[in-house]
Amino acid sequence: MVLIRVPRPSKKKAxxxxxPVSSLLLTQVRHLQHAERRLPLRYRTEIYTHAIxxxxxxxxxxxxxTEAIHxxxxxxxxxxxxxxxxxxxxxxxxxxxxxxxxKRPAKAKATPKKKKR
Amino acid sequence: MPxxxxxxxxxxxxxxENRSFDHMLxxxxxxxxxxxGVTSQLSNPDTTGAAVKAQPLAEFQGQLNPDPxxxxxxxxxQIFGGDTSSNRAPNMQGFVKSYFNQRRDVNHSQKIxxxxxxxxxxxxxxxxxxxxxxxxxxxSIPGPTICNRAFAxxxxxxxxxxxxxxxxxEPFKSIYTRLVNxxxxxxxxxxxxxxxxxxxxxxxxxxxxxxxxxxxxxFLKDCDKGILPEYSFVEPNYNDHETDSGEEIAxxxxxxxxxxxxxxxxxxxxxxxxxxxxxxxxxxxxVVYDEHGGIYDHVVPPSCVPDKFSxxxxxxxxxxxxxxxxxxxxxxxxxxxxxxxxxTVENRVFDHASxxxxxxxxxxxxxxxxSPRELNxxxxxxxxxxxxxxxxxLLSLDVMRKDCPEFDV
Numbered sequence: 240m241v242l243i244r245v246p247r248p249s250k251k252k253a254x255x256x257x258x259p260v261s262s263l264l265l266t267q268v269r270h271l272q273h274a275e276r277r278l279p280l281r282y283r284t285e286i287y288t289h290a291i292x293x294x295x296x297x298x299x300x301x302x303x304x305t306e307a308i309h310x311x312x313x314x315x316x317x318x319x320x321x322x323x324x325x326x327x328x329x330x331x332x333x334x335x336x337x338x339x340x341x342k343r344p345a346k347a348k349a350t351p352k353k354k355k356r
Numbered sequence: 357m358p359x360x361x362x363x364x365x366x367x368x369x370x371x372x373e374n375r376s377f378d379h380m381l382x383x384x385x386x387x388x389x390x391x392x393g394v395t396s397q398l399s400n401p402d403t404t405g406a407a408v409k410a411q412p413l414a415e416f417q418g419q420l421n422p423d424p425x426x427x428x429x430x431x432x433x434q435i436f437g438g439d440t441s442s443n444r445a446p447n448m449q450g451f452v453k454s455y456f457n458q459r460r461d462v463n464h465s466q467k468i469x470x471x472x473x474x475x476x477x478x479x480x481x482x483x484x485x486x487x488x489x490x491x492x493x494x495x496s497i498p499g500p501t502i503c504n505r506a507f508a509x510x511x512x513x514x515x516x517x518x519x520x521x522x523x524x525x526e527p528f529k530s531i532y533t534r535l536v537n538x539x540x541x542x543x544x545x546x547x548x549x550x551x552x553x554x555x556x557x558x559x560x561x562x563x564x565x566x567x568x569x570x571x572x573x574x575f576l577k578d579c580d581k582g583i584l585p586e587y588s589f590v591e592p593n594y595n596d597h598e599t600d601s602g603e604e605i606a607x608x609x610x611x612x613x614x615x616x617x618x619x620x621x622x623x624x625x626x627x628x629x630x631x632x633x634x635x636x637x638x639x640x641x642x643v644v645y646d647e648h649g650g651i652y653d654h655v656v657p658p659s660c661v662p663d664k665f666s667x668x669x670x671x672x673x674x675x676x677x678x679x680x681x682x683x684x685x686x687x688x689x690x691x692x693x694x695x696x697x698x699x700t701v702e703n704r705v706f707d708h709a710s711x712x713x714x715x716x717x718x719x720x721x722x723x724x725x726x727s728p729r730e731l732n733x734x735x736x737x738x739x740x741x742x743x744x745x746x747x748x749x750l751l752s753l754d755v756m757r758k759d760c761p762e763f764d765v
Contacts, residue, residue, distance in 0.1 A: 241761045243478050245623045248616035253417060253605045254596050261423055263373070263501055263556075263610055264595055266519040270502075270558035273521050277563065294606075298597035302552035305562070309551075312566045 256295030264297045271304040282307040358744055360695025360751030365638040367718065367737065369711055370590045370625050371508060372618055373501065373610035374426065374649025377493075377686040381484055382471040382653075383412060390701040391484070392491045394471055398654045400452040402462055408452050410652060414470040420611035422458050424468055424650025428517045429673040430454050431498040431685065434650065435657060440674070446682075451652040469652045472615070479619040480688065482761050483626065483643065488691040488700035488750045490736075494657050495647040495684025496708040496729070504647045504684065505556050507708035508589070511730025513680075515665030517672055521559040525665075527725040530561060531712040532568050534723055535587060542719050543585035544568065547575040549593035550604070556591065579628040582635050587715050592621055611649055623763035626692060630760065637756055640737060641692040646708070648685035657683040658705060661732040680729060683707050691736055694760055695751035702736075702750065709733035 260268075272288050284303045291297050378394050385393030399407040424430075437449035456465035474481045496507035503513035506522065509530050516522045524530070535542035548555040549572045555562050562569060570578070572593075578584045592608035609618035622643055630636045663680035672678045689706065710733040716723050717739040724731075737751065738744045746752060 240759060243482055243761055243763050245479055245620055245763050245765055246616055247620065248416065248605065248614040250603055250605055253614040253617060254603050256596055256598070258596065258612070261610065262519070263423075266502060267554065267556060267558065267594065269519075270521050270556075271554070274558050274563040294595050295597065298552050298595045301554045301595070302597075305551040305554040308562060309566050 256293060256298075258294045260291055260294050260297045264294060264301075265291070268297050268300055271301060274308060275304045278307055278311050282311045357740065358695075358746075358749055358752060359754055360693060360756075361738060361740065361744065361749065363638050363695070364640055364693075364718075364737065364751065366584045366586055366588065366635065366640070367715060368584070368588045368590060368625070368629065368639060368641045369508070370592075370622065370641065370643050371505065372592055372622070372643070372645045373594070373608040373613075374423075374647060374651070375609055375615075375645050375688065376648035376651040376653035377655070377688050378410060378653045379414060379471045379648075379651045380477060380480055380645075380688045381489065382410065383474045384481060384484055384489070387474060387481075387485060388699065388701065390491075391489060392655060394654070400449055400469060400652065402452045402465055403456045404462060408466045408469050410469045410471055410654070412471055412473045413467075414472045414476070414615075416476075416615040417612055419467055419470065420649075420651070423611050424455050425458055426500050426647060426650040427519075427673070428497075428499040428667075428678070430457075430650060431648075432672075432674050433457075434652075435498055435685065440676075446656045448652075448654055448656055451650070454650065468650065471652075477615070477619060479623045479626075479763060480643070480690070482763075483622070483690050483692055484688070486698055486761055487693065487696045488702050490689040490691070490702045490704075490706055492655070492658075492686065492703055493644065493689035493706045493710075494686050495645075497647075497680065498657065498682060498684040499647070501646050502556060504708060507729070508646070508711045509557055509561065510727070511709045511712040511733070512663055512665065512727035515663075515667055515680075517667045517678060524560050528727055529725065531587065531715050532561065532565070534712075534716060535719060536568075538720055542587070544587040544589075545570050545585045546589045546591065547572055548591045549607075550599065552597045552599065552604070553591070553593040553595060553606075556594070576624075576628050579632055579635060582632055584635065584639070586719055590625060592618065609645075611651075620765060623765045627763055627765050630762070636694060639693065640751065642689065642711070642736065643692065644689040644708070644711075645687040648687055653686045655686045657685055659683075660705075660707070661728055663727055663729045691750055693751050694756045695753045696757075697753055698757070698759070700750060704734050704748075706734055706736060710736055 382394035433450040455468040506513040606613040607617035607621040714735040
């Protein structure tokens, strides 16, 4: 079996947060902005995308909106689960309230006993 | 059923960015003449009319700046050499002219013809020589990233040839939706690098189905635990950024990002699968590039069956309607599995629609609700259950290879 050495790029040389943002990253920013507009207000960033000039700035926006999309979905799922639980317990309450309703005639039957006194 | 196909449980696609076949693998023609790479005869005219030869002078970073134009009109110029007549023929003679348009510098425009030497790219070239390299894998559209990646996810770009957000048009569905909604249910995941790199499939997949996504770290863990989904689509890191654990440099190989960083990523994905013996025996990994990024390739993209959609003359930017009846420029593509004989060179025609076509046929059998382009795309892994033609089956070995290379990652 042959072991092949993979040359490592120099991070110091390759890394450039100030590199002018590419058209691909600007496209990704545009797509995320499209998605961000559909998020409830509380999840939206305050980043002005037209002012994004560098790769580092684009990266920050991409992270914030990606996380916001995940958070919004997670919160929506959690809320749905909570509501479903409430509905379930609501049904249970409704079910318990139904039982005394069925007992009422029994109570009504008890009143004549009082009259007997 | 051949043993390799019988064992196959996972298909992983790693889609890199914007490099042509000749640029990355063209040097391999010298190592194996069956590989349709660069020869000394290949050239393009520059704007002075002088012939510029393809030369092994590509650099890892800093050379292709500005990013070579690869939008539809520019690729049209690259493929047709500037001929806009009705009876024109593709000749791959417009790459230097196209790059000149961006900086108006004749010397700089010649760099679009540069390619890497075999030794420059030890990972990609080794994998190409060791497993199956595709001589005829083309981008799906002579255009940019988003619409080409759409073909990998949906088997169509819904009529788009540009980078704008698009909507899914029924009845077509993403390959992920097809898998997870199937009965019995199948598993699929898109692994983006991290949330700061995110995905190029924002508007439909991330926005509506974020549960489909995982991070690259999770991919590595899933490899170690042997719990990869049946289908995994891995996206590289698209930007330089800082994280809590340090600096991450872009490894998508998109110009002007460092090509060596991408080499490292490809090696890491390969080795992570290989280090888990059960996963290695049951996985096929496709390494492919979304499009050529405006960089020279000599093979004329063939015509193909038109899609259901077309792009109007105004949306192509060429003054001509496009019926999705021609493929884009050729890109590097390598299929990796220990069941593939060393030195396999495949000459059939593929494009990114072959990805959902293969996944659908392999895991689901069939789905008639697919685009005409996908229905006509060839598959790179033969479907289960059907009689297998040995000439088409790339995972053809009866016994798993033990001589596969390893990388020090």
